[in-house]
Amino acid sequence: MPMPVDRLVSSPRSPEHQALLRAGPRIRPLKQVHAHFIVSGSLRSLPLLTKLLTLACTAGSIAYTHRLFFSVPNPDSFLFNSLVKTSSFSGFPFDTVYFYHRMLQCRISPSSYTFTSVIKACAHLSTLRLGKRVHSHVLVCGYGSDPFVQAALITFYGKSGDLGVARKLFDKTPERTVVAWNSMISSYEQNGCSREAIGLFNLMRERGVQPDPTTFVSVLSACSQLGALGLGYWVHDYIIENELYVNVVLGTSLINMYARCGNVSKAQEVFDLMNERNVIAWTAIISAHGMHGYGNQAMKLFLQMKAEGPRPNNVTLVAVLSACAHSGLVQEGRKVYASMSQEYGLVPGVEHHVCLVDMLGRAGLLTEAYQFIKDLNYLEPAPAIWTAMLGACKMHKNFILGVEVAEHLLAVEPDNPGHYVMLSNIYALAGRMDRVEIVRKMMNQRRMKKQVGFSTIEVDHKTYLFSMGDKSHHETTEIYQYLDELMSRCSELGYVPAPNSVLHELEEEEREYALRYHSEKLAIAFGLLRTGHGSIIRIVKNLRMCEDCHLGIKYMSTVTKREIIVRDKLRFHHFKDGHCSCLDYW
Numbered sequence: 001m002p003m004p005v006d007r008l009v010s011s012p013r014s015p016e017h018q019a020l021l022r023a024g025p026r027i028r029p030l031k032q033v034h035a036h037f038i039v040s041g042s043l044r045s046l047p048l049l050t051k052l053l054t055l056a057c058t059a060g061s062i063a064y065t066h067r068l069f070f071s072v073p074n075p076d077s078f079l080f081n082s083l084v085k086t087s088s089f090s091g092f093p094f095d096t097v098y099f100y101h102r103m104l105q106c107r108i109s110p111s112s113y114t115f116t117s118v119i120k121a122c123a124h125l126s127t128l129r130l131g132k133r134v135h136s137h138v139l140v141c142g143y144g145s146d147p148f149v150q151a152a153l154i155t156f157y158g159k160s161g162d163l164g165v166a167r168k169l170f171d172k173t174p175e176r177t178v179v180a181w182n183s184m185i186s187s188y189e190q191n192g193c194s195r196e197a198i199g200l201f202n203l204m205r206e207r208g209v210q211p212d213p214t215t216f217v218s219v220l221s222a223c224s225q226l227g228a229l230g231l232g233y234w235v236h237d238y239i240i241e242n243e244l245y246v247n248v249v250l251g252t253s254l255i256n257m258y259a260r261c262g263n264v265s266k267a268q269e270v271f272d273l274m275n276e277r278n279v280i281a282w283t284a285i286i287s288a289h290g291m292h293g294y295g296n297q298a299m300k301l302f303l304q305m306k307a308e309g310p311r312p313n314n315v316t317l318v319a320v321l322s323a324c325a326h327s328g329l330v331q332e333g334r335k336v337y338a339s340m341s342q343e344y345g346l347v348p349g350v351e352h353h354v355c356l357v358d359m360l361g362r363a364g365l366l367t368e369a370y371q372f373i374k375d376l377n378y379l380e381p382a383p384a385i386w387t388a389m390l391g392a393c394k395m396h397k398n399f400i401l402g403v404e405v406a407e408h409l410l411a412v413e414p415d416n417p418g419h420y421v422m423l424s425n426i427y428a429l430a431g432r433m434d435r436v437e438i439v440r441k442m443m444n445q446r447r448m449k450k451q452v453g454f455s456t457i458e459v460d461h462k463t464y465l466f467s468m469g470d471k472s473h474h475e476t477t478e479i480y481q482y483l484d485e486l487m488s489r490c491s492e493l494g495y496v497p498a499p500n501s502v503l504h505e506l507e508e509e510e511r512e513y514a515l516r517y518h519s520e521k522l523a524i525a526f527g528l529l530r531t532g533h534g535s536i537i538r539i540v541k542n543l544r545m546c547e548d549c550h551l552g553i554k555y556m557s558t559v560t561k562r563e564i565i566v567r568d569k570l571r572f573h574h575f576k577d578g579h580c581s582c583l584d585y586w
Helices: 015-023 027-040 046-058 062-070 077-089 093-105 112-125 128-140 147-159 163-172 178-190 194-206 213-226 229-241 248-260 264-273 279-291 295-308 314-327 330-342 350-362 366-375 383-395 399-412 417-429 433-445 476-492 519-530 547-560
Strands: 454-459 462-467 537-541 564-567 572-576
Touching: 015 027, 015 046, 027 046, 027 062, 046 062, 046 077, 062 077, 062 093, 077 093, 077 112, 093 112, 112 128, 112 147, 128 147, 147 163, 147 178, 163 178, 178 194, 178 213, 194 213, 213 229, 213 248, 229 248, 229 454, 248 264, 248 279, 264 279, 279 295, 279 314, 295 314, 295 330, 314 330, 314 350, 330 350, 350 366, 350 383, 366 383, 366 399, 383 399, 383 417, 399 417, 417 433, 454 519, 462 519, 476 519, 476 547, 519 537, 519 547, 547 564, 547 572
Parallel strands: 537 564
Antiparallel strands: 454 462, 454 537, 564 572
């Protein structure tokens, strides 16, 4: 039965308050203090109950928080606001919404702080319908122009994928604080609209709004997606010049940006200078070396992490296994996989299984990889596992097994056009053009189209996008003429187009531009034209490079005496003097 509570205000220096401060957000001491309050009758003080409730919620015991809450007969607005804010901050969005509804049932008017916390909870829950209802309540209560509420609403609509509404709210904000700018930039970045995120950041600078570390975390992530190294350099220089504190979140963002923009040495430099390194930072630097093919360095960092860093988690071990897969470190990868359960008590998931199949398959151990899949405790292995196996079959030209694997893949994920394209490739490489035609007809009947490939390149802090046979660029004539001349020079050195790379092209219009005018070749030609001698060309490709492009870019690096770095869907390729860092192992 709830005990009576009055509005007596207890002094912050009272023994009861001091006892709560000593207990802090720790459940066992809090329960001891709670018991003492019951015996002494101190729980008649609502401020003490409020403090006890918020500490219990902060400690992570939401069940205990609810039990305490039910003992309060007449909660006031301060108690409700404290619970809504604390539960939202502590990662209990369902409970935030619950306390909000109880608040309304008690006919207590929400404040701007209430709405900010509830809207954040709706964003975490991805409940668009509820969020819109809260938005309506915001307008009814007159908080539509509150800058913090507006920023929370922008974030909510952004996380819900409704960027149109988010931008309308942003544009209507009378006083755009840095929080509002951050919310909109982050919304663009999280929805994959990196160009828009960077464009808005540039507008923010033009308007004279000073960015903060939160701004840079989103901008650096957008740079990572686009490969915009120039802007990434600018952000890093700004941080250094303005002596901004590089916490673990910002430091990790810098590591990811440099790694995904092709400068792993700068990523390592940032990591070495970080005062605080959590498991996310360690995972980021291990992944950075792995995706560039530096598997031995990734393993060295992993051993260093085990010796002096935090305990590796599942994501760390995915990064390590991936590094082993891309560097041919089969024995090391087997040991890491075994250590998951033996040393860390972790259960391997789909991502770890994919990495192991990929590692064995790339090494040519197709029988072992296939047996591993069959031994997994799945009713049907995940599509990603079959995809890794199919890629290995294609790499090692085992077309009989490849067709079998492809049929498994189509059975578990029949609506993915990428799988039909891969099956078509397998048939084409085996010379079964009759089967290629059948697959093509199946795609047409299902109205499927292969994913369009594109490549981006940053020149003078501006990002340019090219697709295969692209003629939309204002310098198209010059680019095509230069590329034709460049490929002729490559042919003089011995370059011969890889015919297998065009057999899988299913669209008739693509055949006209097959091989020579793939997006990465066009982007490289543009980069060579627009940059000075000796500068590195950096390209980002959304799909895996074809065999011909990989071969052709080797020759390009020799003819032009330029280093060319290509980030494709799977990894980085550093081309220099006719060689690639992947050693043709990709």
